[in-house]
Amino acid sequence: MGSDMPRIGMEPVRRAAIIKATLEEIGSTGTLEVTVGQIARRAGVSSALAHHYFGGKEALFLAAMRSVLTQYGAEVRASLRDLQEPERRLLAILTASFSHTSFRREIISVWLNFYVLAQTVPEAKRLLMIYQRRLHSNLVFCLRPLAGDRAPAIAASAGALIDGVYLRHALRDVIPNPAASVNMVFALIESEINGGVR
Amino acid sequence: MGSDMPRIGMEPVRRAAIIKATLEEIGSTGTLEVTVGQIARRAGVSSALAHHYFGGKEALFLAAMRSVLTQYGAEVRASLRDLQEPERRLLAILTASFSHTSFRREIISVWLNFYVLAQTVPEAKRLLMIYQRRLHSNLVFCLRPLAGDRAPAIAASAGALIDGVYLRHALRDVIPNPAASVNMVFALIESEINGGVR
Amino acid sequence: MGSDMPRIGMEPVRRAAIIKATLEEIGSTGTLEVTVGQIARRAGVSSALAHHYFGGKEALFLAAMRSVLTQYGAEVRASLRDLQEPERRLLAILTASFSHTSFRREIISVWLNFYVLAQTVPEAKRLLMIYQRRLHSNLVFCLRPLAGDRAPAIAASAGALIDGVYLRHALRDVIPNPAASVNMVFALIESEINGGVR
Amino acid sequence: MGSDMPRIGMEPVRRAAIIKATLEEIGSTGTLEVTVGQIARRAGVSSALAHHYFGGKEALFLAAMRSVLTQYGAEVRASLRDLQEPERRLLAILTASFSHTSFRREIISVWLNFYVLAQTVPEAKRLLMIYQRRLHSNLVFCLRPLAGDRAPAIAASAGALIDGVYLRHALRDVIPNPAASVNMVFALIESEINGGVR
DNA sequence: AATGAATGAGGATTCATTCAT
């Protein structure tokens, strides 16, 4: 009875492995044009199994997206826990946004490709919008005490800048520098807060 | 004597038509996964002709990229002509960056897809890097008199924000609002300039 | 429960069927310009399967070559078994060379096309050279006791004549006559052996 | 008025250039799978012109064949002129058969490919048969005085051997050695003549 | 006489997906 024999309770393990392989494959090729075969091979399963579990390539991509978004959401939530002070919370959000979990060559590429997927697949768009909205409300919540009515506008700028920093790193060969990126966004926010009361 | 009979001197006409169709096709589907056949049909030629003139799908995409980048470059150059004052020039760059030529649903989608192409095709990456560098040096040139040493950092923020605004609009269904976008970036720049002398 | 439903262990069966079809198709059209589709249809499979198992047209041709060469080699080896006397062995080689296995309209055409393939594909050349060398050394081995130092030269003539006989039959519509061909080559060898001691 | 303007009387020049280019192209690639475009480019004309003059690819190949066959025929005829003695004439035929005109890497490859063409195109077959028959009767004519009734059989062997020598050289990378090849065939003939009166 | 322009037809190859086991 080999250790790779089908066992009960393998489903979640397989699913996770396939999703992981999907992200790795997209991340390392930089494209959505990866074959289910490549993904399956990387996951050590047959491509038929990937279909069996997810129903198709698109569904697999969506599952992978959800996984990334969930991961990011969890990271933010965790870093916010127990923090009360607005400025602290702000910094926590930015730090989580540029943490090594998401702000890595491959994952950056994955994000970029998800934006492309969202052009075609409504569900992908929905997921990305949820992420944007959540980030926005998180930021607004912190900024309100600091910037009053201008909080939404500043949050919009900050959100766009975060995405822009990601996008720009999709082209760079250098290893992303979390601290510098956090600073860049934080500087923007601070300036805008101060700029308003000038 | 039909108007679609072979006539001499058609090459530049066809090339332009095919490039235009390529941009339209990518823009309207939001994907690089368009077939040469679709593009050709839209251009009113055979897919063989597209291959004949460009040599292949990838080369066609690159030609389309060059066309977009050239277009944008020309727009910036034109809007800068005769402007001396740094602040005026700054505004001109931003206005050109969010002009209707580039800042439109389809072209935004095209830009996004070019970023994806650049993950795979070195020449695409090169092209995009040139654009980014040019924008950066243009911004730095204007900012130097206004922000001194902090010009490069501010230019970097502004550049990233521009890209971020584009990226975010790739998800929006609303018609892009040039003025608002220009303001957002301009506000960032102003705040940062002032922020430094606080 | 149709007989063409996927069953396990089909791979070797399919491979053999596809190779057989390849030889038949080349043999009956007399060209390497057969489509994978034609071959697949003849084998009763999809062209995708041919690619799946062999990786491409060229690889398929090489597999077919190996099959023919192996077949011929086996025939020679079998006919040599238990034969000691040089002259007997010589005759056995010739008989095998012109046996119905190889010396048939279609297979002759296949050989001819393999020579053409060898002009382009190094591996095909290598295969054919192996065949020639093996034949040569087989002949020399038999001829040494009969012709001494002149064995290699006679073997070279005999080998070339065999190929020439094949080539000439590629143009003939008559059914190849093994006995006559064996005699022709055998006569050459005998004459040359005797000619030396004249 | 440039020197490459269409001039009257250019037709034979063009035809010759295109045929030459055809042979060079087949010879250097070792395949019939050359495009009319390649041939035309090599000849310095448009592919349309090749069609204009020859009517199609196949017809072009046939014209090229005729040219090679004619060339060879002329060479044989010239070398036979003024020779009366059978043995001398025999040698002349062999020498012509292995002269540098035909017995060269590229032309050998061309011959080989013509044999393949003959599998498909009846006219090509006809042409090749004419060549074989002419060679045969030339040889028989010389051999009759030397070998009597056995002349046809010896001629057949010699003819096949010549073709075999060509075929084998299609695989070799060495520069063909005319003298050695002539000797090989001549030795066969001599042995067979003598062998009969043993 | 010669060609640039253009295409239809066809072919190799890839891949997501299905299905019996």
Add this chain to the structure above:
DNA sequence: GATGAATGAATCCTCATTCAT
């Protein structure tokens, strides 16, 4: 639960050929 087997459909690309000029 998991996979080997198999394929239909699609896509890029090539090329001989045509035609107006």
